Amino acid sequence: MTPVTTVAELFALYRAPGPPHPVKGVTHDSRRVQPGFVYVALRGQRCDGHRFIPDAVQRGAVAIVGEEPLEPGVPYLRVPDARRALSRLAAAFYGFPSTRLFVIGVTGTDGKTTTSCLVHHLLTRTGRGAGLISTVGLRYGEETRLLEGHFTTPEAPEVQAALAEMVRRGLTHAVLETSSHALAQHRVADVAYDLAVWTNLSPEHLDFHGSLEAYFQAKAALVNRAGFSILNAGCPYAMRLTHRPHTTYGVQAGAYRAVRVRESTDGLRFTLEAPGFTGEAFLPMIGRYNVENALAALAAAHRAGVPLEEALPALARFSGVPGRMQILQAHPIRAVVDFAHTPKALAKALTALRPTTPGRLIVVIGAAGERDPAKRAPLGRTAVTLADFAVFTEEDARSEDVHAILQEMERGAREAGGVRGTHYALKPDRRDAIRYALSLARPGDTVVFAGKGHERTLERADETLPWDEAEEVRKALGIAID
Numbered sequence: 001m002t003p004v005t006t007v008a009e010l011f012a013l014y015r016a017p018g019p020p021h022p023v024k025g026v027t028h029d030s031r032r033v034q035p036g037f038v039y040v041a042l043r044g045q046r047c048d049g050h051r052f053i054p055d056a057v058q059r060g061a062v063a064i065v066g067e068e069p070l071e072p073g074v075p076y077l078r079v080p081d082a083r084r085a086l087s088r089l090a091a092a093f094y095g096f097p098s099t100r101l102f103v104i105g106v107t108g109t110d111g112k113t114t115t116s117c118l119v120h121h122l123l124t125r126t127g128r129g130a131g132l133i134s135t136v137g138l139r140y141g142e143e144t145r146l147l148e149g150h151f152t153t154p155e156a157p158e159v160q161a162a163l164a165e166m167v168r169r170g171l172t173h174a175v176l177e178t179s180s181h182a183l184a185q186h187r188v189a190d191v192a193y194d195l196a197v198w199t200n201l202s203p204e205h206l207d208f209h210g211s212l213e214a215y216f217q218a219k220a221a222l223v224n225r226a227g228f229s230i231l232n233a234g235c236p237y238a239m240r241l242t243h244r245p246h247t248t249y250g251v252q253a254g255a256y257r258a259v260r261v262r263e264s265t266d267g268l269r270f271t272l273e274a275p276g277f278t279g280e281a282f283l284p285m286i287g288r289y290n291v292e293n294a295l296a297a298l299a300a301a302h303r304a305g306v307p308l309e310e311a312l313p314a315l316a317r318f319s320g321v322p323g324r325m326q327i328l329q330a331h332p333i334r335a336v337v338d339f340a341h342t343p344k345a346l347a348k349a350l351t352a353l354r355p356t357t358p359g360r361l362i363v364v365i366g367a368a369g370e371r372d373p374a375k376r377a378p379l380g381r382t383a384v385t386l387a388d389f390a391v392f393t394e395e396d397a398r399s400e401d402v403h404a405i406l407q408e409m410e411r412g413a414r415e416a417g418g419v420r421g422t423h424y425a426l427k428p429d430r431r432d433a434i435r436y437a438l439s440l441a442r443p444g445d446t447v448v449f450a451g452k453g454h455e456r457t458l459e460r461a462d463e464t465l466p467w468d469e470a471e472e473v474r475k476a477l478g479i480a481i482d
Contacts, residue, residue: 003095007063010038010089011077018075021062026090026157028082035060038093040086043067049082065089083186087156091190094164098174098192101131101166104300105178105191105226107219108199110345111293113454114285115199116177117321118297119304123173125314126306131166134177135339136322136454138162140169153182159191173304180218196226197300199293201237202344216240230299232292233257247303249295256299258291263355272298277308282316286325287352323453325349328473332443335477337470339453341368341395343378346450350386359444360388364437366395366430366451367405369459376405377412384418387448389440392426393433395451396459402428430458435476449473 004010004023011018024036030052033039039056041049041064053064053072063075067082079085091098106116116134123130124141132139133154139145153159153176166174182188201216216237223229223241231238233250248254251261258270258281267284268291283294294315301311320326329335334357340349346365354361363383367376383390392409394402406426413424420426427433434449441447449469452458458467 001092001096001099004089004092007038007075010063010092011075013088013092014077014079014085016077018063018077021075023062023093026086026093028086028155028157030056030059033059033061035062037061038063038065038089040064040082040089041066041068042082042086081186084189087160087186087189090157090160094160096190096192097160097163097167098190101163101174102172102194102304103163103174103176103191104195104197104304105176105188105193105222106197106199106296106300107178107180107183107222108197108232109202109342110348111199111289111296112177112179113339114290114321114324115197115293115296115300116175118293118315118318119197119300120175121318122297122301122306122311122314123175123304125317126301126310128173128304128306129169129171130173130175131162131169131171132175132177133159133162134175140166140171153177153179153187156187156190159188163191178222180215183221184218193222193226194228195300195303196222196229197296198223198229198231198235198238198241199296200232200235202342228303230296230303232296234292247299249292249299251291251295254295256295256302258295261288261291263288268294272308272312274299274302274308279308279312281312284316284318285320286327286356287348289348289352290325321454323455323469325352326453326470328470329477329479333438333441333477334446335438335473336446336448337453337473338448338450339455340365341451341453343375343382346379346382347386349448349450350382353446353448354386357444357446359442359446361386362389362391362437362441362445362447363387364391364393364430364433364447364449364451365409366393367409368396368451369398369400369402369405373408376408377415380409380412380418380424381416382412383409384413384423385416388423389437390418390424391433391437392424393430394428394458394460395430396457397461398459399461402460431472434472438473438476 007018007021026038028040033056039061064072065077113135120132229246233248233254249256256274261270272281326337340346452469458465
């Protein structure tokens with residue numbers, strides 16, 4: 001479709017009159033408004049974008065979109081749902097770029113990022129021009145750009161801009177890591193998904209969705225919108241979505257299944273059995289749960305046109321995902337950075353590391369503020385149950401008291417029989433926690449730094465610090481940083 005270039009054309013989407021002023025961009029952030037931009041005022045949990053309309057006008061906005069009856073002094077479009085309008089207007093401004101790409105959406109509680117990166121890798125390494133929008137950033141082919149903030153899926157203008165850039169560069173495929181927030185908040189409402197990939201579902205973001213069922217329904221929207229889906233045969237929630245066109249994957253079960261799984265220090269080996277195909281696969285990652293991620297990616301790439309004979313050799317060349325079981329040092333102390341920040345994900349990570357750890361397993365873990373508080377005690381319980389020693393620390397406390405968060409984690413640890421000083425310690429400052437954990441380690445031990453992974457900021461009540469978990473660990477280990 002042709003990009004919309006005037007206020008009149010944008011307003012026409014809502015059958016409203018508007019002037020022929022040229023439009024240079026669409027944004028919901030008044031700080032990003034430049035002369036010629038359309039500003040969309042969103043109501044958030046902590047602030048109302050309507051308050052910033054005067055600032056947007058002063059910065060040169062040629063039109064305003066909002067939900068309240070206003071006369072801001074420039075053309076104004078009142079809509080019933082500004083978030084939905086933001087997606088529609090942004091997509092129209094960029095000419096609905098997803099309609100010119102084969103779009104693969106990946107959703108689930110755990111494994112989204114790894115699976116998304118694997119799909120992108122399989123596509124690019126087999127000669128398909130593919131882009132990626134994920135937690136770890138934007139990728140146009142092999143070029144990577146970081147994203148601001150902690151969003152798994154960016155807001156609609158950033159999503160549409162990235163898709164438009166993929167089209168401009170001549171790419172044919174796009175992989176979009178799609179969160180439940182993005183689906184519920186209409187960030188991807190105007191993305192035309194061709195294929196959906198479902199990894200798994202467990203309790204997460206219940207502070208936002210209210211219930212596990214509501215969380216499921218938010219994610220199910222991706223499957224219901226896509227033309228075809230790749231579903232995890234081992235996930236009961238995924239099996240509720242089989243009324244849509246689909247195929248399945250899993251260890252021992254599913255149309256794409258892994259049998260004879262073997263784990264070693266250099267990675268995972270398994271036999272892939274798929275419709276009309278059997279072959280030996282190698283994934284250079286640790287953690288048996290990554291077999292499921294690999295299966296999902298192989299099935300998705302196959303559906304997108306990659307022969308499995310080409311996909312398996314490409315799988316063996318995967319370089320990993322920043323902050324996902326990222327081994328910074330193997331000897332004498334093994335140091336691993338992982339994004340695990342839910343009880344289930346932490347249990348998977350610790351269980352994966354245990355068989356290849358000759359010494360003690362030490363974990364550094366926190367729980368985010370302004371996020372589901374119900375997972376804090378289970379995180380503490382999981383940490384002391386599956387690790388030999390746990391260091392509880394901050395993880396984006398935001399406006400909450402970090403000490404109160406740690407006390408809740410400690411409650412879970414105590415319920416599991418943990419004793420402070422023997423099984424765990426509280427270190428509110430994350431940098432101190434990293435150094436303390438490494439000071440406890442001896443040759444043969446593994447220290448896993450969980451929760452932050454690839455993220456580039458550490459959010460506190462009064463400041464947001466630049467943060468690179470891998471760099472912080474390397475500094476503490478004395479490893480030179482390139």
